[in-house]
Amino acid sequence: NAGVTQTPKFQVLKTGQSMTLQCAQDMNHEYMSWYRQDPGMGLRLIHYSVGAGITDQGEVPNGYNVSRSTTEDFPLRLLSAAPSQTSVYFCASSYSPIGTPSGNTIYFGEGSWLTVV
């Protein structure tokens, strides 16, 4: 059981480049989300999904796209990277949406360190 797997772990991009951060979970979780964490700060929600084919915006969605074509995968796309997107990105999942009895335990991946120069 691999849990939540993120790739790549480290990435350096030039301003204006695009890339996709991959996230996969093997726990058959319906709920998946992406957070970013800037140095010395708490996590902020970028986008989330409550099931395949359903996505919604979080607190800081600008500059990012997501899709959820399968239950297992939830990729995060940076459309045109900017230095302000330098951050650590965490993917997370739970069995069901937050607030439901089985949705209160959220599992986080190990993070993807992104630097935009």
Added chain:
Amino acid sequence: DAKTTQPTSMDCAEGRAANLPCNHSTISGNEYVYWYRQIHSQGPQYIIHGLKNNETNEMASLIITEDRKSSTLILPHATLRDTAVYYCIVRERGAQKLVFGQGTRLTINP
């Protein structure tokens, strides 16, 4: 905006109980209190959550006051591996996100 207030940092001796306080004076009736921790550079780890009653699991205990305006996370026998930032989170009703504030940086000393 974060709905919780936590001390910025705390220290605890190894083997002793670590008691981490959290104020959530504006909490409403159906909102849960969650505790997560983040060990340096790793993804956050779920610890425990509760609504009204005290809760205990293999990691910790959660004591919620009767008026629900504050809570305390208790690590009964702290080890060096418990050194981390601990986040107390109150989820807004209906919101599909957890708002992570600054948390409490807990240092366990030998």
